[in-house]
Amino acid sequence: MKLKKTVILILIIVVVIATILNMGYFKKELASLDKLGSRVTEELSDFVFIQLKKQDVDNYWKVENVSERGSLPLYSVIPAAKIENLTKSINFPSKDSLKKWHRSHQNNSSLRFSTLNQVNNKNVDKLRKAWEYRSNDLPKNSLILGAAVTIQANPIVINGIIYTPTVGDYIVAIDAINGKEVWRYKTPSRKPAQRGLVYNNGKIIFTNGKYLVSLNAKTGKPTNNFGENGTVKSKFMSRITPIIFENEIITLNFRPGIESHDLNSGKLLWSYALNKKSEQRYGGKKEIISAGVPWSGFSLDQERKIIYFQRGNPRPNWDGTQRPGDNNHSNSVVAFDLMNKEILWKFQEIRHDIWDLDVASSPILTSINIEGKNIDVVVTTTKIGNTLILDRLTGKPIFDFRLKKSKASSIPGEKTAKYQPFLQFPEPFSKQEFSLNEVTNIGEENKISVIEQLNEANFGWFEPHSFDSESLESNDLILFGVHGGASWPGASVDPFKGILYVTSNDIPWRVKLYRAVKSINKISLQFKLNNIEGHDVFKESCSSCHGIDLGGKHRDNLIIPNIAKAFEKYSKHEIENIIIYGYKSMPSIGENLSDEKINKIVNYVFESGNLISHTILKTLNPWDYNYQNKYFIRFEDFEGFPASKPPWGKLTAINLNNGRILWSTPLGEYKKLTKRGIPITGTENYGGATATSGGLVFSAGTLDKKIRAFDSINGKELWSFDLPFASFTPVTIYEVNGIQYVLVTASGGGVSFDADPLRASHGDAFISFSLPSVE
Structure with missing residues (x-):
């Protein structure tokens, strides 16, 4: 009976939300609700989970136990493959073959x-x-x-x-x-061949958004009988250089998945979805397999009929509470058997990535010499400066893959991975941790300007995001690696x-998150904000910078602050003066406003700030909001140079x-x-x-x-x-x-x-x- 009532309640909620979304009167007001409709299904699923698994929910949303993490060994190691189990080299490239450049990154091995x-x-x-x-x-x-x-x-x-x-x-x-110039061809969409193109038997082949295109190499005209006018449209976008395998064109896409098209006709032969549904649960919450998009490049072992590709970070990028577990489908190198159409192996670098530190570089196929034996390997460089060298058939590391115990999170529901990579060999080629020792040394003023910015920032080795208990925004997190190390x-x-x-790059970045009310609760909050006196004036005069929810934004290298808690920091008179005279980087906006309008703006800042802060911090449960990125920007000194020591x-x-x-x-x-x-x-x-x-x-x-x-x-x-x-x-x-x-x-x-x-x-x-x- 309870289950039946719950199902009925869910249906009522769906109908109400659908009705609201389709009412013309509300469409404009709800346009900014972060793709509300697309989130309803996921959030209703969580709603069912909350109603039926209350004990599991309470367990899932507990803050991690620091002492339990502390009791773990400091290091863990994935042992290197034994020499007798390594894959002997069978396809060493000839010197003549490496004089050619028929594919972006040179060839199917991406050797360059x-x-x-x-x-x-x-x-x-x-x-x-x-x-x-x-x-x-x-x-x-x-x-x-x-x-x-x-x-x-x-x-x-x-x-x-x-x-x-x-x-x-x-x-x-x-x-x-x-x-x-010999010829030119106008492509069907923007950014053609974004990461490359390939030649095969008189044809130039590339992806263009959702299109696969084949051109006559001599004339630039669309290839006859290939799709419609030389193009085939897919359901999914691709940015990667295709690979020609026998009579197939292999592409990777944002599904994320693999597609094979006939080389001559463009007909879809088969497809493979990389993300499979999981029944794994963490504290009762189902594992979410999301993103892990292959977006930079891939390589082909022609003799073994295996492709190798990287996979990006999981989604959402910064909020791990929505995707429990190590998310081992992401931040990895993958080997895929083209004959059996199955994943042969996968090797993950960073677990449960909440820092946007995915594997961004195309895997390279080469051979190395270990104890006098030539071994076929796949090599990938990463954003944090690691070089992954893996046996081509087994995916086992050639060197011990050492991991170090990482820090637990203080955010309810955020379960960081217990260990993260801390390699000895291959020696890392980029900095992996920002510290006070890394503060710039190019000048005393430069150094002081950086240290001043660190007063309310966190940094450290795989430091997780953190919020003060009464804060709507996280502390700034300073880290290396967002754009490399090695990038695409x-x-x-x-x-x-x-x-x-x-x-590689050794550029520090600043990342800030904010608590965002989930859509089901956001509707109620939005209606309440609409009814506060001064809403319309604030919307017209202030929301373009601060947002109607007072959240602020990052625009043109300017950080516009969240003012939802300004009512606690300033008096009404002080806010009035800020409006009239400006404050720091905020210009005066009082010239064109009457006293009545200024008073209404002040009232809205106080009333809405109180409502937002109380709603998020006092009345909502951790599962009623998520954590979204306010900005991730380069961390710089007062002159605009990177805040860390060179190089x-x-x-x-x-x-x-x-x-x-x-x-x-x-x-x-x-x-x-x-x-x-x-x-x-x-x-x-x-x-x-x-x-x-x-x-x-x-x-x-x-x-x-x-x-x-x-x-x-x-x-x-x-x-x-x-x-x-x-x-x-x-x-x-x-x-x-x-x-x-x-x-x-x-x-x-x-x-x-x-x-x-x-x-x-x-x-x-x-x-x-x-x-x-x-x-």
């Missing part, structure tokens, strides 16, 4: 290593510009689009023709000798020497055979700081590395808009060139008529645009370099 050596560490200083091509299709609203306008795909080169996407959403073919460009590997070259950007060489760092050098320069006598600091960078048999490592992607060549033996910078715009993609190496070229895409924009819009201004350039003897 060229055996061309005409340009080498003895003559690279003579390298000069052979030609420059401009696509002349930069969007007129590029400044508005900001970071979205960029090219992340490194071009491919086939039979003397370059194929690449442009900032104007075209695919173009360019003569690789002189830089003349990944690394370059010399398969003959077993050396990996990786670019802020690096290029590192790692010996994969023993896991040791060979050398590391700053990547990028702030001339302003160099002129002060400060050693080169490196800058934030997103260009990746490309190595060659000529003893060189090329890299662009820095904020100083340069492409550089380094000696692969010792990391010494040998050559550089000022680009018209910053690059955001790895360098491509190719050869035509016996001449070696180095090709860089310079489109600006990207994440670098957020970091420094002036230096990362948008562009449309492709520049190829060669030695003077080609004239």
